[in-house]
Amino acid sequence: METDVLVIGGGPAGMSSALSASQNGSKVILVERDKVLGGILNQCIHNGFGLHYFNEELTGPEFAHRFRKMVEKDKNITVLTDTLVTEIGDHKVSVMGKNGVFDIKCKALIIAMGCRERTAGNISLNGTRPMGILTAGTVQKMVNIDGKMVGKDIVILGSGDIGLIMARRLTLEGAKVHAVLEINSTSSGLKRNILQCLDDFNIPLYFNTTIFEVVGKDRVEGVYYGQVDEHFNHIENTRKFLKCDTVVLSVGLIPEMQMVKGVSINPKTNGAFVNEHYQTEKEWIFSCGNILHVHDLVDNVALEGKQVGLFASLYAQKKLNNGNLIKVSHSADFAYVLPYTLFEGEEEVEVKFRLKKKVVKSFIVAISQGNIIAKKYVLAGVPGEMMTFKFSKKGVKEEIVFEVRENGKI
Amino acid sequence: MEKFNLTCIMCPLGCSLVATKDGDKITVTGNNCNRGEIFAKEELTCPMRIVTSSVKTEKGVKSCKTSKPVPKAKIFDVMKEIEKLRLKDAKYGEVVIKNVLDTGADIIITANE
Numbered sequence: 001m002e003t004d005v006l007v008i009g010g011g012p013a014g015m016s017s018a019l020s021a022s023q024n025g026s027k028v029i030l031v032e033r034d035k036v037l038g039g040i041l042n043q044c045i046h047n048g049f050g051l052h053y054f055n056e057e058l059t060g061p062e063f064a065h066r067f068r069k070m071v072e073k074d075k076n077i078t079v080l081t082d083t084l085v086t087e088i089g090d091h092k093v094s095v096m097g098k099n100g101v102f103d104i105k106c107k108a109l110i111i112a113m114g115c116r117e118r119t120a121g122n123i124s125l126n127g128t129r130p131m132g133i134l135t136a137g138t139v140q141k142m143v144n145i146d147g148k149m150v151g152k153d154i155v156i157l158g159s160g161d162i163g164l165i166m167a168r169r170l171t172l173e174g175a176k177v178h179a180v181l182e183i184n185s186t187s188s189g190l191k192r193n194i195l196q197c198l199d200d201f202n203i204p205l206y207f208n209t210t211i212f213e214v215v216g217k218d219r220v221e222g223v224y225y226g227q228v229d230e231h232f233n234h235i236e237n238t239r240k241f242l243k244c245d246t247v248v249l250s251v252g253l254i255p256e257m258q259m260v261k262g263v264s265i266n267p268k269t270n271g272a273f274v275n276e277h278y279q280t281e282k283e284w285i286f287s288c289g290n291i292l293h294v295h296d297l298v299d300n301v302a303l304e305g306k307q308v309g310l311f312a313s314l315y316a317q318k319k320l321n322n323g324n325l326i327k328v329s330h331s332a333d334f335a336y337v338l339p340y341t342l343f344e345g346e347e348e349v350e351v352k353f354r355l356k357k358k359v360v361k362s363f364i365v366a367i368s369q370g371n372i373i374a375k376k377y378v379l380a381g382v383p384g385e386m387m388t389f390k391f392s393k394k395g396v397k398e399e400i401v402f403e404v405r406e407n408g409k410i
Numbered sequence: 411m412e413k414f415n416l417t418c419i420m421c422p423l424g425c426s427l428v429a430t431k432d433g434d435k436i437t438v439t440g441n442n443c444n445r446g447e448i449f450a451k452e453e454l455t456c457p458m459r460i461v462t463s464s465v466k467t468e469k470g471v472k473s474c475k476t477s478k479p480v481p482k483a484k485i486f487d488v489m490k491e492i493e494k495l496r497l498k499d500a501k502y503g504e505v506v507i508k509n510v511l512d513t514g515a516d517i518i519i520t521a522n523e
Binding site for chain 2: 038041047061062064143144145146147194195196
Protein backbone atom coordinates (compact mmCIF):
# COMPACT_ATOMS: atom_id res chain seq x y z
CA MET A 1 0.00 0.00 0.00
CA GLU A 2 1.00 3.60 -0.50
CA THR A 3 -0.31 6.91 0.84
CA ASP A 4 0.53 10.57 1.40
CA VAL A 5 0.06 10.58 5.18
CA LEU A 6 0.13 7.50 7.37
CA VAL A 7 -1.20 7.80 10.92
CA ILE A 8 -0.38 5.22 13.59
CA GLY A 9 -2.92 5.10 16.41
CA GLY A 10 -6.72 5.46 16.19
CA GLY A 11 -7.31 7.40 19.39
CA PRO A 12 -8.29 11.07 19.56
CA ALA A 13 -4.87 12.34 18.35
CA GLY A 14 -4.76 9.88 15.45
CA MET A 15 -8.37 10.38 14.33
CA SER A 16 -8.14 14.16 14.60
CA SER A 17 -4.84 14.38 12.70
CA ALA A 18 -6.08 11.94 10.02
CA LEU A 19 -9.19 14.08 9.45
CA SER A 20 -7.16 17.25 9.29
CA ALA A 21 -4.61 15.78 6.86
CA SER A 22 -7.43 14.59 4.62
CA GLN A 23 -9.27 17.94 4.78
CA ASN A 24 -6.05 19.56 3.66
CA GLY A 25 -5.90 17.46 0.52
CA SER A 26 -3.88 14.34 1.39
CA LYS A 27 -4.65 10.68 1.02
CA VAL A 28 -4.52 9.11 4.49
CA ILE A 29 -4.16 5.61 5.95
CA LEU A 30 -5.01 5.25 9.66
CA VAL A 31 -3.68 2.14 11.43
CA GLU A 32 -5.22 0.95 14.73
CA ARG A 33 -4.34 -2.23 16.63
CA ASP A 34 -7.75 -2.57 18.34
CA LYS A 35 -10.91 -3.74 16.57
CA VAL A 36 -12.61 -0.34 16.82
CA LEU A 37 -11.35 3.26 16.56
CA GLY A 38 -11.36 5.36 19.72
CA GLY A 39 -8.34 4.25 21.70
CA ILE A 40 -8.45 4.66 25.46
CA LEU A 41 -11.54 6.90 25.16
CA ASN A 42 -13.63 3.75 24.68
CA GLN A 43 -12.92 2.62 28.23
CA CYS A 44 -13.26 6.12 29.78
CA ILE A 45 -17.02 5.81 30.22
CA HIS A 46 -17.23 8.76 32.64
CA ASN A 47 -18.40 12.22 31.56
CA GLY A 48 -16.41 15.43 31.28
CA PHE A 49 -15.08 15.21 27.73
CA GLY A 50 -15.71 17.59 24.86
CA LEU A 51 -16.59 20.80 26.71
CA HIS A 52 -13.99 22.77 24.77
CA TYR A 53 -14.07 20.94 21.44
CA PHE A 54 -17.79 20.18 21.04
CA ASN A 55 -19.15 22.72 23.56
CA GLU A 56 -21.05 19.87 25.14
CA GLU A 57 -20.31 17.44 27.96
CA LEU A 58 -19.77 13.92 26.64
CA THR A 59 -18.50 10.58 27.91
CA GLY A 60 -15.30 9.13 26.43
CA PRO A 61 -17.04 6.61 24.13
CA GLU A 62 -19.36 9.36 22.85
CA PHE A 63 -16.40 11.63 22.09
CA ALA A 64 -14.75 8.73 20.25
CA HIS A 65 -17.99 7.93 18.42
CA ARG A 66 -18.27 11.45 17.00
CA PHE A 67 -14.74 11.33 15.64
CA ARG A 68 -15.10 7.76 14.38
CA LYS A 69 -18.20 8.69 12.35
CA MET A 70 -16.36 11.65 10.78
CA VAL A 71 -13.37 9.43 9.93
CA GLU A 72 -15.55 6.67 8.47
CA LYS A 73 -17.42 9.21 6.28
CA ASP A 74 -14.17 10.62 4.89
CA LYS A 75 -13.44 9.01 1.53
CA ASN A 76 -9.77 10.01 1.58
CA ILE A 77 -9.07 8.06 4.79
CA THR A 78 -8.51 4.29 4.70
CA VAL A 79 -8.91 2.79 8.17
CA LEU A 80 -7.05 -0.42 9.01
CA THR A 81 -8.23 -1.76 12.36
CA ASP A 82 -6.95 -4.98 13.98
CA THR A 83 -3.61 -3.96 12.51
CA LEU A 84 -0.37 -3.79 14.45
CA VAL A 85 2.76 -1.89 13.41
CA THR A 86 5.82 -4.11 13.67
CA GLU A 87 8.51 -1.75 12.38
CA ILE A 88 8.98 1.84 11.32
CA GLY A 89 11.46 2.03 8.43
CA ASP A 90 12.36 4.88 6.05
CA HIS A 91 9.15 6.38 4.59
CA LYS A 92 7.77 2.89 5.14
CA VAL A 93 5.97 1.12 7.95
CA SER A 94 5.58 -2.66 8.31
CA VAL A 95 2.25 -3.87 9.65
CA MET A 96 0.56 -7.13 10.56
CA GLY A 97 -3.21 -7.48 10.33
CA LYS A 98 -6.21 -9.37 9.00
CA ASN A 99 -4.75 -9.22 5.49
CA GLY A 100 -1.38 -10.57 6.52
CA VAL A 101 2.00 -8.88 6.81
CA PHE A 102 2.78 -6.00 4.46
CA ASP A 103 4.46 -2.60 4.10
CA ILE A 104 2.82 0.79 3.76
CA LYS A 105 4.84 3.48 2.00
CA CYS A 106 4.17 7.08 2.98
CA LYS A 107 5.42 10.61 2.37
CA ALA A 108 4.69 11.70 5.94
CA LEU A 109 4.08 9.70 9.11
CA ILE A 110 2.15 10.86 12.18
CA ILE A 111 2.90 8.91 15.35
CA ALA A 112 -0.14 9.10 17.66
CA MET A 113 0.17 5.95 19.77
CA GLY A 114 -0.49 7.57 23.14
CA CYS A 115 0.91 6.30 26.42
CA ARG A 116 1.37 3.22 28.51
CA GLU A 117 0.91 3.22 32.27
CA ARG A 118 3.75 3.03 34.74
CA THR A 119 3.66 -0.33 36.48
CA ALA A 120 4.72 -1.81 39.83
CA GLY A 121 8.11 -2.47 38.25
CA ASN A 122 8.51 1.10 37.03
CA ILE A 123 8.09 2.50 40.55
CA SER A 124 10.01 -0.32 42.29
CA LEU A 125 7.02 -1.17 44.48
CA ASN A 126 8.28 -3.05 47.55
CA GLY A 127 6.96 -6.45 48.63
CA THR A 128 5.62 -9.54 46.92
CA ARG A 129 3.97 -9.81 43.49
CA PRO A 130 0.73 -11.70 44.11
CA MET A 131 -2.42 -11.51 41.97
CA GLY A 132 -4.29 -8.26 42.54
CA ILE A 133 -1.75 -5.55 41.67
CA LEU A 134 -3.16 -3.76 38.64
CA THR A 135 -2.75 -0.43 36.88
CA ALA A 136 -5.78 1.87 36.91
CA GLY A 137 -6.17 1.68 33.13
CA THR A 138 -6.18 -2.12 33.21
CA VAL A 139 -8.85 -2.03 35.91
CA GLN A 140 -10.80 0.43 33.79
CA LYS A 141 -10.68 -1.90 30.79
CA MET A 142 -11.62 -4.97 32.86
CA VAL A 143 -14.61 -3.28 34.51
CA ASN A 144 -15.90 -1.09 31.66
CA ILE A 145 -15.14 -3.17 28.56
CA ASP A 146 -14.88 -6.77 29.79
CA GLY A 147 -17.50 -6.42 32.56
CA LYS A 148 -15.31 -8.12 35.19
CA MET A 149 -14.84 -6.95 38.78
CA VAL A 150 -11.28 -6.89 40.08
CA GLY A 151 -11.67 -7.15 43.87
CA LYS A 152 -13.66 -6.21 46.97
CA ASP A 153 -11.23 -4.28 49.15
CA ILE A 154 -9.19 -1.76 47.24
CA VAL A 155 -6.23 0.52 47.94
CA ILE A 156 -5.28 3.01 45.24
CA LEU A 157 -1.70 4.24 44.97
CA GLY A 158 -1.39 7.61 43.26
CA SER A 159 -4.03 10.27 42.82
CA GLY A 160 -3.83 10.75 39.05
CA ASP A 161 -7.16 11.24 37.30
CA ILE A 162 -7.61 7.63 36.21
CA GLY A 163 -7.03 6.50 39.82
CA LEU A 164 -9.66 8.93 41.11
CA ILE A 165 -12.14 7.95 38.40
CA MET A 166 -11.61 4.26 39.20
CA ALA A 167 -12.09 4.89 42.95
CA ARG A 168 -15.62 6.04 42.15
CA ARG A 169 -16.28 3.37 39.55
CA LEU A 170 -15.22 0.51 41.85
CA THR A 171 -17.29 2.00 44.69
CA LEU A 172 -20.36 2.16 42.44
CA GLU A 173 -19.77 -1.48 41.49
CA GLY A 174 -19.88 -2.49 45.16
CA ALA A 175 -16.21 -2.57 46.21
CA LYS A 176 -14.87 -0.78 49.26
CA VAL A 177 -12.10 1.67 48.37
CA HIS A 178 -10.26 2.06 51.67
CA ALA A 179 -7.85 4.84 50.72
CA VAL A 180 -6.05 6.71 47.97
CA LEU A 181 -2.37 7.21 48.82
CA GLU A 182 -0.39 10.07 47.23
CA ILE A 183 3.37 10.33 47.75
CA ASN A 184 3.39 14.04 46.83
CA SER A 185 1.85 16.84 48.88
CA THR A 186 -0.65 17.66 46.11
CA SER A 187 -2.71 15.62 43.69
CA SER A 188 -1.91 15.54 39.99
CA GLY A 189 -5.61 14.89 39.37
CA LEU A 190 -8.22 17.52 38.59
CA LYS A 191 -9.93 19.15 41.58
CA ARG A 192 -13.35 18.22 40.23
CA ASN A 193 -12.37 14.57 40.29
CA ILE A 194 -11.27 14.74 43.93
CA LEU A 195 -14.66 16.21 44.80
CA GLN A 196 -16.96 14.01 42.72
CA CYS A 197 -14.95 10.77 42.91
CA LEU A 198 -13.58 10.78 46.47
CA ASP A 199 -15.43 13.37 48.61
CA ASP A 200 -18.85 12.27 47.32
CA PHE A 201 -18.17 8.75 48.62
CA ASN A 202 -16.11 9.62 51.72
CA ILE A 203 -12.98 7.96 50.33
CA PRO A 204 -9.93 9.28 52.22
CA LEU A 205 -6.97 10.76 50.31
CA TYR A 206 -3.67 10.73 52.23
CA PHE A 207 -0.87 13.03 51.03
CA ASN A 208 2.88 12.45 51.61
CA THR A 209 1.94 8.79 52.00
CA THR A 210 2.85 5.68 50.06
CA ILE A 211 2.87 1.90 50.17
CA PHE A 212 5.92 0.61 52.09
CA GLU A 213 5.31 -3.02 51.21
CA VAL A 214 2.74 -5.25 49.51
CA VAL A 215 1.89 -8.42 51.44
CA GLY A 216 0.40 -11.64 50.04
CA LYS A 217 1.42 -14.94 48.47
CA ASP A 218 -1.21 -15.93 45.88
CA ARG A 219 -3.48 -12.92 46.27
CA VAL A 220 -2.82 -9.47 47.76
CA GLU A 221 -3.55 -9.72 51.51
CA GLY A 222 -2.81 -6.15 52.43
CA VAL A 223 -0.31 -3.33 52.37
CA TYR A 224 1.99 -1.67 54.87
CA TYR A 225 1.78 2.06 54.24
CA GLY A 226 2.93 5.25 55.92
CA GLN A 227 4.24 8.76 55.49
CA VAL A 228 7.32 9.91 53.61
CA ASP A 229 9.67 12.84 54.21
CA GLU A 230 10.50 15.51 51.61
CA HIS A 231 12.99 13.13 49.94
CA PHE A 232 10.31 10.40 49.75
CA ASN A 233 12.11 8.33 52.42
CA HIS A 234 9.73 6.19 54.47
CA ILE A 235 9.09 7.45 58.01
CA GLU A 236 9.12 4.05 59.69
CA ASN A 237 7.26 5.01 62.88
CA THR A 238 4.19 5.93 60.76
CA ARG A 239 4.00 2.38 59.34
CA LYS A 240 0.48 0.88 59.44
CA PHE A 241 -1.19 -2.22 57.98
CA LEU A 242 -4.26 -2.05 55.78
CA LYS A 243 -6.08 -5.23 54.76
CA CYS A 244 -7.05 -5.32 51.09
CA ASP A 245 -7.23 -7.74 48.15
CA THR A 246 -6.38 -5.31 45.34
CA VAL A 247 -3.80 -2.57 44.81
CA VAL A 248 -4.60 -0.18 41.96
CA LEU A 249 -1.70 1.88 40.60
CA SER A 250 -2.29 5.34 39.16
CA VAL A 251 1.31 6.52 39.09
CA GLY A 252 1.82 8.15 35.74
CA LEU A 253 2.05 7.56 32.02
CA ILE A 254 4.96 6.96 29.64
CA PRO A 255 4.69 7.87 25.95
CA GLU A 256 4.84 4.73 23.82
CA MET A 257 8.01 5.64 21.89
CA GLN A 258 9.87 2.29 21.78
CA MET A 259 8.74 1.68 18.19
CA VAL A 260 10.23 4.97 17.00
CA LYS A 261 13.99 4.66 16.52
CA GLY A 262 16.54 7.34 15.80
CA VAL A 263 14.77 10.43 17.12
CA SER A 264 15.91 12.11 20.34
CA ILE A 265 13.56 12.23 23.28
CA ASN A 266 13.00 14.93 25.90
CA PRO A 267 13.58 13.27 29.30
CA LYS A 268 11.01 15.65 30.86
CA THR A 269 8.12 14.53 28.65
CA ASN A 270 9.49 11.19 27.36
CA GLY A 271 8.18 12.33 23.99
CA ALA A 272 10.16 13.34 20.89
CA PHE A 273 11.80 16.72 20.47
CA VAL A 274 9.70 18.52 17.85
CA ASN A 275 9.90 21.83 15.99
CA GLU A 276 7.14 24.35 15.41
CA HIS A 277 5.63 22.03 12.79
CA TYR A 278 5.70 19.08 15.20
CA GLN A 279 8.36 17.33 13.11
CA THR A 280 10.72 15.06 15.01
CA GLU A 281 14.43 14.86 14.20
CA LYS A 282 13.38 12.76 11.23
CA GLU A 283 11.49 15.47 9.36
CA TRP A 284 8.99 13.07 7.74
CA ILE A 285 7.83 11.83 11.18
CA PHE A 286 5.35 14.07 13.01
CA SER A 287 4.11 13.56 16.56
CA CYS A 288 0.96 14.58 18.44
CA GLY A 289 -1.19 13.71 21.43
CA ASN A 290 -0.04 11.87 24.54
CA ILE A 291 2.93 10.24 22.80
CA LEU A 292 4.40 13.75 22.51
CA HIS A 293 3.48 15.02 25.98
CA VAL A 294 0.81 13.89 28.42
CA HIS A 295 -2.29 16.07 28.16
CA ASP A 296 -4.92 16.70 30.85
CA LEU A 297 -7.83 17.08 28.44
CA VAL A 298 -8.76 15.09 25.34
CA ASP A 299 -10.05 18.33 23.82
CA ASN A 300 -6.46 19.61 23.71
CA VAL A 301 -5.28 16.33 22.17
CA ALA A 302 -7.86 16.70 19.40
CA LEU A 303 -6.81 20.30 18.77
CA GLU A 304 -3.14 19.32 18.60
CA GLY A 305 -3.99 16.52 16.17
CA LYS A 306 -5.81 19.00 13.94
CA GLN A 307 -2.75 21.26 13.87
CA VAL A 308 -0.32 18.43 13.16
CA GLY A 309 -2.52 16.86 10.46
CA LEU A 310 -2.23 20.12 8.52
CA PHE A 311 1.58 20.23 8.83
CA ALA A 312 1.98 16.58 7.79
CA SER A 313 -0.33 17.10 4.84
CA LEU A 314 1.62 20.17 3.67
CA TYR A 315 4.87 18.21 4.03
CA ALA A 316 3.50 15.32 1.96
CA GLN A 317 2.60 17.85 -0.76
CA LYS A 318 6.06 19.49 -0.48
CA LYS A 319 4.43 22.76 0.63
CA LEU A 320 5.74 22.95 4.19
CA ASN A 321 8.31 25.71 4.50
CA ASN A 322 10.60 25.74 7.48
CA GLY A 323 12.37 29.07 8.04
CA ASN A 324 15.51 29.72 10.03
CA LEU A 325 15.46 28.08 13.44
CA ILE A 326 14.83 29.96 16.68
CA LYS A 327 15.82 28.01 19.78
CA VAL A 328 13.35 27.86 22.68
CA SER A 329 14.52 27.55 26.27
CA HIS A 330 13.08 28.22 29.72
CA SER A 331 13.94 28.94 33.33
CA ALA A 332 13.89 26.28 36.06
CA ASP A 333 10.26 27.21 36.85
CA PHE A 334 9.09 25.21 33.83
CA ALA A 335 9.05 21.45 33.33
CA TYR A 336 8.99 22.01 29.56
CA VAL A 337 7.96 24.44 26.84
CA LEU A 338 6.85 22.84 23.57
CA PRO A 339 7.65 23.03 20.61
CA TYR A 340 11.36 23.06 21.30
CA THR A 341 12.31 25.15 18.28
CA LEU A 342 10.38 27.76 16.29
CA PHE A 343 10.89 29.23 12.82
CA GLU A 344 11.49 32.84 11.89
CA GLY A 345 8.35 34.31 10.36
CA GLU A 346 5.35 36.58 10.60
CA GLU A 347 2.71 34.19 11.87
CA GLU A 348 1.52 33.77 15.45
CA VAL A 349 2.63 30.68 17.31
CA GLU A 350 1.19 28.86 20.33
CA VAL A 351 3.54 27.21 22.81
CA LYS A 352 2.40 24.68 25.40
CA PHE A 353 4.03 24.46 28.80
CA ARG A 354 3.90 22.93 32.21
CA LEU A 355 5.11 24.71 35.35
CA LYS A 356 7.23 23.04 38.02
CA LYS A 357 5.68 24.95 40.91
CA LYS A 358 2.44 26.71 41.75
CA VAL A 359 2.36 30.37 40.72
CA VAL A 360 -0.26 32.98 41.60
CA LYS A 361 -0.96 36.33 39.90
CA SER A 362 2.18 36.09 37.80
CA PHE A 363 3.34 36.83 34.28
CA ILE A 364 4.78 34.31 31.86
CA VAL A 365 7.22 36.25 29.70
CA ALA A 366 9.00 35.44 26.44
CA ILE A 367 12.40 37.12 26.19
CA SER A 368 14.66 37.44 23.17
CA GLN A 369 17.97 39.30 23.21
CA GLY A 370 17.08 40.72 26.62
CA ASN A 371 13.76 42.20 25.48
CA ILE A 372 10.33 40.97 26.53
CA ILE A 373 8.60 40.13 23.25
CA ALA A 374 5.36 38.83 24.78
CA LYS A 375 3.73 38.28 28.15
CA LYS A 376 0.76 36.36 29.52
CA TYR A 377 -0.96 36.98 32.86
CA VAL A 378 -1.65 33.89 34.94
CA LEU A 379 -4.11 34.16 37.81
CA ALA A 380 -3.18 30.72 39.14
CA GLY A 381 -1.00 28.07 37.54
CA VAL A 382 -0.25 24.60 38.89
CA PRO A 383 2.09 21.81 37.69
CA GLY A 384 -0.93 19.57 37.11
CA GLU A 385 -2.27 21.79 34.34
CA MET A 386 -0.90 22.21 30.83
CA MET A 387 -1.08 25.86 29.78
CA THR A 388 -0.77 27.61 26.44
CA PHE A 389 0.70 30.93 25.35
CA LYS A 390 -0.01 32.45 21.94
CA PHE A 391 2.19 35.28 20.68
CA SER A 392 3.66 36.90 17.59
CA LYS A 393 7.26 36.07 16.74
CA LYS A 394 7.43 38.74 14.04
CA GLY A 395 10.96 40.08 13.76
CA VAL A 396 12.42 37.62 16.27
CA LYS A 397 15.65 35.98 15.07
CA GLU A 398 17.42 34.87 18.24
CA GLU A 399 16.70 32.36 21.02
CA ILE A 400 13.47 32.84 23.00
CA VAL A 401 13.67 32.25 26.75
CA PHE A 402 10.54 31.73 28.84
CA GLU A 403 10.49 32.95 32.44
CA VAL A 404 7.98 33.45 35.25
CA ARG A 405 7.69 36.91 36.84
CA GLU A 406 5.92 36.54 40.16
CA ASN A 407 3.68 38.89 42.16
CA GLY A 408 2.52 40.76 39.09
CA LYS A 409 5.91 42.40 38.53
CA ILE A 410 7.61 42.28 35.15
CA MET B 411 -25.06 33.41 57.65
CA GLU B 412 -23.07 30.32 56.62
CA LYS B 413 -20.04 30.09 54.31
CA PHE B 414 -19.18 27.04 52.17
CA ASN B 415 -15.95 26.43 50.25
CA LEU B 416 -16.69 24.42 47.12
CA THR B 417 -14.85 23.21 44.03
CA CYS B 418 -16.88 23.64 40.90
CA ILE B 419 -17.22 20.39 38.91
CA MET B 420 -19.00 21.80 35.87
CA CYS B 421 -15.81 21.66 33.81
CA PRO B 422 -12.18 20.60 34.27
CA LEU B 423 -11.11 24.14 35.31
CA GLY B 424 -12.37 23.38 38.83
CA CYS B 425 -12.89 26.94 40.13
CA SER B 426 -12.70 27.43 43.90
CA LEU B 427 -16.05 28.85 44.93
CA VAL B 428 -17.25 30.48 48.12
CA ALA B 429 -21.00 30.21 48.62
CA THR B 430 -22.64 32.28 51.33
CA LYS B 431 -26.05 31.20 52.57
CA ASP B 432 -28.20 33.80 54.28
CA GLY B 433 -31.62 32.28 54.92
CA ASP B 434 -32.87 31.32 51.46
CA LYS B 435 -30.45 33.64 49.69
CA ILE B 436 -27.25 32.14 48.31
CA THR B 437 -24.46 34.31 46.88
CA VAL B 438 -21.52 32.81 45.01
CA THR B 439 -18.03 34.21 44.38
CA GLY B 440 -14.92 32.75 42.71
CA ASN B 441 -16.73 31.45 39.64
CA ASN B 442 -15.43 32.24 36.14
CA CYS B 443 -18.79 31.59 34.46
CA ASN B 444 -22.46 31.36 35.39
CA ARG B 445 -22.33 27.55 35.43
CA GLY B 446 -20.37 27.94 38.68
CA GLU B 447 -23.18 29.90 40.30
CA ILE B 448 -25.77 27.32 39.24
CA PHE B 449 -23.54 24.52 40.54
CA ALA B 450 -22.95 26.16 43.96
CA LYS B 451 -26.65 26.90 44.49
CA GLU B 452 -27.58 23.35 43.56
CA GLU B 453 -24.78 21.92 45.72
CA LEU B 454 -26.21 23.66 48.81
CA THR B 455 -29.80 22.66 48.10
CA CYS B 456 -29.90 19.41 46.09
CA PRO B 457 -26.53 18.24 44.72
CA MET B 458 -26.83 16.60 41.30
CA ARG B 459 -24.53 14.20 39.43
CA ILE B 460 -24.44 12.47 36.07
CA VAL B 461 -24.12 8.71 36.66
CA THR B 462 -22.11 6.64 34.20
CA SER B 463 -21.98 2.85 34.30
CA SER B 464 -22.42 -0.14 32.03
CA VAL B 465 -25.34 -2.38 31.11
CA LYS B 466 -25.13 -6.16 30.79
CA THR B 467 -26.09 -7.51 27.38
CA GLU B 468 -25.65 -10.88 25.67
CA LYS B 469 -22.97 -9.18 23.58
CA GLY B 470 -20.98 -8.02 26.61
CA VAL B 471 -21.27 -4.88 28.71
CA LYS B 472 -22.18 -1.58 27.06
CA SER B 473 -21.41 1.79 28.65
CA CYS B 474 -24.31 4.08 29.58
CA LYS B 475 -25.10 7.37 31.29
CA THR B 476 -27.98 9.33 32.75
CA SER B 477 -29.24 11.82 30.15
CA LYS B 478 -28.98 14.58 32.77
CA PRO B 479 -27.77 14.91 36.36
CA VAL B 480 -29.73 13.03 39.04
CA PRO B 481 -29.83 13.78 42.80
CA LYS B 482 -26.57 12.68 44.44
CA ALA B 483 -28.57 10.84 47.10
CA LYS B 484 -30.07 8.58 44.40
CA ILE B 485 -26.79 7.49 42.74
CA PHE B 486 -26.75 4.02 44.31
CA ASP B 487 -30.47 3.46 43.61
CA VAL B 488 -29.91 4.39 39.96
CA MET B 489 -26.97 1.96 39.89
CA LYS B 490 -29.29 -0.82 41.14
CA GLU B 491 -31.75 -0.13 38.31
CA ILE B 492 -28.94 -0.32 35.74
CA GLU B 493 -27.59 -3.50 37.37
CA LYS B 494 -31.01 -5.22 37.00
CA LEU B 495 -30.97 -4.93 33.19
CA ARG B 496 -30.23 -8.01 31.06
CA LEU B 497 -30.50 -7.02 27.40
CA LYS B 498 -29.98 -8.91 24.15
CA ASP B 499 -27.98 -6.03 22.71
CA ALA B 500 -27.87 -2.24 22.98
CA LYS B 501 -26.84 0.35 20.42
CA TYR B 502 -25.26 3.79 20.72
CA GLY B 503 -27.84 6.40 21.69
CA GLU B 504 -30.53 3.86 22.65
CA VAL B 505 -32.66 4.66 25.71
CA VAL B 506 -32.67 1.53 27.88
CA ILE B 507 -34.54 2.97 30.91
CA LYS B 508 -36.95 5.88 30.53
CA ASN B 509 -37.27 8.35 33.42
CA VAL B 510 -35.23 6.25 35.85
CA LEU B 511 -36.73 6.36 39.38
CA ASP B 512 -38.81 9.41 38.38
CA THR B 513 -35.70 11.58 38.20
CA GLY B 514 -36.62 12.79 34.71
CA ALA B 515 -33.35 11.31 33.41
CA ASP B 516 -33.14 8.45 30.92
CA ILE B 517 -30.42 5.81 30.83
CA ILE B 518 -28.74 6.10 27.42
CA ILE B 519 -26.18 3.79 25.81
CA THR B 520 -22.89 5.59 25.08
CA ALA B 521 -20.77 2.66 23.81
CA ASN B 522 -18.81 3.46 20.63
CA GLU B 523 -19.65 0.39 18.55
